[in-house]
Amino acid sequence: MNVRVAEQVDALCQLAHWAAARGWVPATSGNFSVRDPANGHIYISCSGLDKGRMTPADLLELDAQGRVISGLGKPSAESGLHVVAYRMRPKMRAIAHVHTIWNTLLSARSVDAGHVEIAGYELLKALSGVDSHAHAERVPVIANSQDYSMLARELEEALERNPETHGVLLSAHGLYTWGTSVAEARRHLEALEFLFEVECRRMQGSRE
Ligand SMILES: CSCCC(=O)C(=O)COP(=O)(O)O
Numbered sequence: 001m002n003v004r005v006a007e008q009v010d011a012l013c014q015l016a017h018w019a020a021a022r023g024w025v026p027a028t029s030g031n032f033s034v035r036d037p038a039n040g041h042i043y044i045s046c047s048g049l050d051k052g053r054m055t056p057a058d059l060l061e062l063d064a065q066g067r068v069i070s071g072l073g074k075p076s077a078e079s080g081l082h083v084v085a086y087r088m089r090p091k092m093r094a095i096a097h098v099h100t101i102w103n104t105l106l107s108a109r110s111v112d113a114g115h116v117e118i119a120g121y122e123l124l125k126a127l128s129g130v131d132s133h134a135h136a137e138r139v140p141v142i143a144n145s146q147d148y149s150m151l152a153r154e155l156e157e158a159l160e161r162n163p164e165t166h167g168v169l170l171s172a173h174g175l176y177t178w179g180t181s182v183a184e185a186r187r188h189l190e191a192l193e194f195l196f197e198v199e200c201r202r203m204q205g206s207r208e
């Protein structure tokens, strides 16, 4: 692993701890990865790990097809989703997946619509390439499944159909987001989760 990738792996561990401190990866949920642009190899959290305690030794190295190259234990059960997301977004170098209360609620109620659309908030400008609160961010929602191959195919289709999206939701499951660095992935994660909470609270308020 070269120095630049090692730095990103350290940053990824800090991101996992930060997410855990917020309660965003409860009960070993969530997974995190970075990619080495030199060879396409992916460094991903092992399965079943308490992400609040993640260290570089808890990551496995995969090739671009998801085959294990090195590392201990089993790679994340959702590795196939990371493989697809990196293939579909070649500039991305980091992926975060979290299970929060707000993304779980919002994705569960939006699965029939197939997407969540969020517009009008200043914080949308935290998403790369967005320069106005008037931007409408369309986040696809995929029906959850235990068939990870099917989920990977659906993720591929969702990313194909929504080339500008900064994240994808799995219904009643969680969010996938990414960035060209761990820092960008973290900013997208924090912004999207803020927007999901605002949107959920707004929907709740409008029913009262
Ligand atoms: C206990 S959460 C169920 C699995 C899941 O959705 C997840 O994000 C964690 O899976 P992993 O194999 O990456 O630990």
Ligand SMILES: [Zn+2]
Pocket: 029, 030, 031, 078, 097, 099, 173, 174
């Ligand atoms: Zn998950």
